[in-house]
Amino acid sequence: MATAAEEEASRPFAGLSDVSISEDIAVEGDISVPVGPSARRDDEFSTLDEPVKETVLRDLRAVGKKFVHVLYPKRSSALLRDWDLWGPLLLCVTLALLLQGGAADSDYQGGPQFAEVFVIVWFGSIIITLNSKLLGGTISFFQSLCVLGYCILPLTAAMAVCRIVLVAGSGAVSFAVRLVVVTASFGWSTFASTAFLADSQPTNRKALVVYPVFLFYFVIGWMVLTFSPSQ
């Protein structure tokens, strides 16, 4: 009687040994550890002693490669695998600097503009990432930030073009040109980011994830389009 009870009772606990807590935490779906840097560090443990120029150049080359991936978006996972936030930071700072000197009555409108861009870009990305995770996405937090940040590249390029066009004049023609350029780059950004993000979502919910991305780039595009330099 006792042994039978023992056996019955011990069976529920039998499976305990292979349960791991991490199954309950919906963490990064495919734990893609950035293979690059750590492997390199293991192989040549003297990257600490290498000249700074090499380190900087290597990072710049990685950033540049990702820029190319954004410009020609195809379903590759390179952006996701070795994510880094240097590119988004560079782009954010460039965009904020280009948006400086906007037409404003007071001097202290220039300050908030810079901070505004930063806040919009980073908090917008965080919110979109949280949203996609809550909808059941398999992408990790920083991977998503990386993708959204890199896909601002077309809008930054459009900002540079707009600034150049505005030097020529700010009439109706220039507005039309700017509108076309900004719309094209906004579409490009949205398309590029969805090419990377949409794969990580269940198929029927892609629209739910794409809409906030659309809003995000729309707001940034709107900031770019309505920029007018001070006289």
Add this chain to the structure above:
Amino acid sequence: MSADSGNRNTNTEPWGSFDDNLIQGGGSAVIDMENMDDTSGSSFEDMGELHQRMKEEEEVTEEAAATEDQEDGEFLGMKGLKGQLGRQVADEVWQAGKRQASRAFNLYANIDILRPYFDVEPVQVRSRLLESMIPVRMINFPQKIAGELYGPLMLVFTLVAILLHGMKTSDTVIREGTLMGTAIGTCFGYWFGVSSFIYFLAYLVNAQITMLQMLSLLGYGLFGHCVVLLVSYNVHFHFLFYFLWLLCGGLSTLRMVAALLSRTVGQTPRLLLCGTLSVLHMLFLLYLHFNYHKIVEGLLDSLEGPNMAPMQRVARDVPELSLNATMRSLVPQLRAH
């Protein structure tokens, strides 16, 4: 029976003898589950616990003996002291680390608390958006209110984007703050603030609605606002705005009011709750429109007359106003002197 009492008397361990649980049932053939220990499902675990406890006791007695020796002897037992101190410090660090890790885990896991509220399909969102403009006449039975947060959140963000558009085209100049901050503050403040206020009132009058449902209801009610503002920020016809204000604002308010009516009992509570909500909702749309839109000069004069729109942020006719104010303040002073 005598055997049982004899066994019970052989309790030597302070935690209660292991024999207690097995013998509790006495002579009955059925093992009473009530008397079983928590882990006494498997005797394997019991044995493990037993061994663990014995080991811990040994350690405790060892430590006690060691400290006694140290205290008795001279105070140059540095190794022993350091060992114990080291162990305590390590234990402390371990506890602190564990506490931090569990706190971080709880913080992360809190995001998962929101997960069920985002479990929607695009079709559902679309149908709820359309339904938010269609009031339902059934007020004798509680209406079903969807408890999701995705739609309302996206609508609030859309409203923020539309507000930004309106602010930019009206050349609003915000002196202390940023455009973005104002827009986000206004929209989120309205959503959270009015939801909480109406939920508080509902709690007072004992209406059957939860905070989540209120947030969801009000969020979807902003769909009408988005539509109206999108149109009126681009087409500056005041008649059109008033017409849309009544139509779309009214429809979405009616829908929310009907949902609340169906969940409230009593005439006065219903009046209070629904009156407050309608007033706040309609006034918010008026506020959003008049605060952030560009006044088209010629058209406006013919429709509005001499009324100035409330809360103008763009300074107009500043020299005249300040001159009048100065005159008004100076004249009494001159008269007094």
